[in-house]
Amino acid sequence: MYLARVEGNVTATRKHPSLESWRLVICQPISNSGEPEGVPQVAIDGHGAAIHQRVIISSDGLAARKAVGDPRSPARWIIIGIVDEKEPGVPV
Amino acid sequence: MYLARVEGNVTATRKHPSLESWRLVICQPISNSGEPEGVPQVAIDGHGAAIHQRVIISSDGLAARKAVGDPRSPARWIIIGIVDEKEPGVPV
Amino acid sequence: MYLARVEGNVTATRKHPSLESWRLVICQPISNSGEPEGVPQVAIDGHGAAIHQRVIISSDGLAARKAVGDPRSPARWIIIGIVDEKEPGVPV
Amino acid sequence: MYLARVEGNVTATRKHPSLESWRLVICQPISNSGEPEGVPQVAIDGHGAAIHQRVIISSDGLAARKAVGDPRSPARWIIIGIVDEKEPGVPV
Amino acid sequence: MYLARVEGNVTATRKHPSLESWRLVICQPISNSGEPEGVPQVAIDGHGAAIHQRVIISSDGLAARKAVGDPRSPARWIIIGIVDEKEPGVPV
Numbered sequence: 156m157y158l159a160r161v162e163g164n165v166t167a168t169r170k171h172p173s174l175e176s177w178r179l180v181i182c183q184p185i186s187n188s189g190e191p192e193g194v195p196q197v198a199i200d201g202h203g204a205a206i207h208q209r210v211i212i213s214s215d216g217l218a219a220r221k222a223v224g225d226p227r228s229p230a231r232w233i234i235i236g237i238v239d240e241k242e243p244g245v246p247v
Numbered sequence: 248m249y250l251a252r253v254e255g256n257v258t259a260t261r262k263h264p265s266l267e268s269w270r271l272v273i274c275q276p277i278s279n280s281g282e283p284e285g286v287p288q289v290a291i292d293g294h295g296a297a298i299h300q301r302v303i304i305s306s307d308g309l310a311a312r313k314a315v316g317d318p319r320s321p322a323r324w325i326i327i328g329i330v331d332e333k334e335p336g337v338p339v
Numbered sequence: 340m341y342l343a344r345v346e347g348n349v350t351a352t353r354k355h356p357s358l359e360s361w362r363l364v365i366c367q368p369i370s371n372s373g374e375p376e377g378v379p380q381v382a383i384d385g386h387g388a389a390i391h392q393r394v395i396i397s398s399d400g401l402a403a404r405k406a407v408g409d410p411r412s413p414a415r416w417i418i419i420g421i422v423d424e425k426e427p428g429v430p431v
Numbered sequence: 432m433y434l435a436r437v438e439g440n441v442t443a444t445r446k447h448p449s450l451e452s453w454r455l456v457i458c459q460p461i462s463n464s465g466e467p468e469g470v471p472q473v474a475i476d477g478h479g480a481a482i483h484q485r486v487i488i489s490s491d492g493l494a495a496r497k498a499v500g501d502p503r504s505p506a507r508w509i510i511i512g513i514v515d516e517k518e519p520g521v522p523v
Numbered sequence: 524m525y526l527a528r529v530e531g532n533v534t535a536t537r538k539h540p541s542l543e544s545w546r547l548v549i550c551q552p553i554s555n556s557g558e559p560e561g562v563p564q565v566a567i568d569g570h571g572a573a574i575h576q577r578v579i580i581s582s583d584g585l586a587a588r589k590a591v592g593d594p595r596s597p598a599r600w601i602i603i604g605i606v607d608e609k610e611p612g613v614p615v
Contacts, residue, residue: 156381156416158349158365162279163333165250167303169294170328179303181250181279181333184378187346187365193378194276194285197248197303202353206335211351211363211381215400216307218413229310229327232248235413236354241347241365243390254463255517257434259487261478262512271487273434273463273517286460286469289432289487298519308491321494321511324432340565340600342533342549368562371530371549377562386537395535395547395565399584402597419597420538425531425549427574438555439609441526443579445570446604455579457526457555457609470552470561473524473579482611492583505586505603508524 156213157184161204173228198232209238248305249276253296265320290324301330340397341368357412382416393422432489433460449504474508485514524581525552529572541596566600577606
């Protein structure tokens with residue numbers, strides 16, 4: 156589960172049918188101080204995260220399949236929370 | 248799930264029987280601005296992605312086994328979408 | 340399973356319901372000598388780890404779902420131990 | 432699933448019984464142009480890969496347990512293919 | 524599955540009950556030539572590995588839960604072999 160910053164949206168017309176109607180966002184993992192760390196992940200978003208918003212993302216096949224409602228879905232990464240604040244206090 | 252650029256094809260005569268007839272492509276994870284990030288992955292492709300095309304790849308054993316139709320397959324990474332556009336607008 | 344240092348708390352009002360009432364902490368993986376290594380992880384904490392404390396974190400969907408008591412939870416990383424001491428003796 | 436180069440053999444007398452009689456090889460993930468990328472993996476080899484040969488390796492617990500025939504095996508990484516050629520044409 | 528060098532022991536009084544009585548060791552993944560690569564892992568050890576010994580570690584939830592005998596355990600990484608020798612011949 157990464158603390159990440161939303162960096163953009165991805166549109167894909169040809170995709171696995173289980174992803175139909177799901178928003179896909181590019182999430183850059185960040186450190187506690189907000190620096191980018193590691194490889195960006197594409198995650199499905201059911202929370203309506205805004206661009207540049209801080210989120211928590213997780214990778215779990217079972218939970219992602221339940222989220223999209225398809226037991227054959229290849230989805231893995233999902234936004235599981237929108238960050239309100241962090242402590243110690245680096246501005247979100 | 249990575250945003251990635253297709254970099255090449257791999258041919259393997261000796262391979263796990265479940266991969267027979269599947270195209271294997273080398274996918275380089277990239278950042279939102281298109282820079283290479285992290286280690287390239289070999290993915291199975293059922294979408295017909297072209298060389299240098301942007302794709303979304305995911306790693307899920309259950310979904311990959313269902314995709315190839317073999318409950319013993321060691322396949323993990325699959326192309327799950329072909330990227331049409333990204334927002335903010337870096338050309339795909 | 341990483342040796343990690345607790346770096347902060349994360350508050351998220353909008354989040355997956357299974358995370359309700361769980362404390363989320365940012366854990367920076369560290370080397371044997373205490374240097375940061377790799378990407379920080381957000382973990383759920385049932386041990387009451389203090390800021391800067393050394394902990395062991397693990398990523399297992401099944402165990403995390405059992406810990407939070409929700410078979411649909413997307414939780415993965417959990418604090419599984421609070422480090423008392425290490426050997427050879429770098430101060431904890 | 433990584434494109435990788437076989438770098439050596441590992442011999443372990445004391446090991447998990449499920450690995451008995453399996454050859455263990457050190458596989459260095461490589462880029463499309465053959466440069467080393469990321470951390471080497473130890474994989475079980477049922478294909479007889481030669482030192483310096485290019486292979487495809489994958490990490491799947493279920494498939495690895497079926498490959499070694501032991502439902503308790505901790506094996507994960509296996510060689511799933513021997514690379515014949517790549518396109519565009521970097522010599523294998 | 525990484526080739527790794529044992530770098531230290533970790534003691535944790537407060538920990539998941541399934542880890543009670545298990546030795547936890549810090550394992551630094553290494554390359555074929557013995558250089559550190561990537562992030563150290565904490566692994567459970569049932570083989571009695573000595574400090575600085577070369578080992579093979581693997582990450583599999585199912586196998587780790589069977590090893591510790593607790594279907595709810597969050598354990599993932601375990602030492603699965605003690606390295607005797609490598610080929611080509613870098614001294615172990």
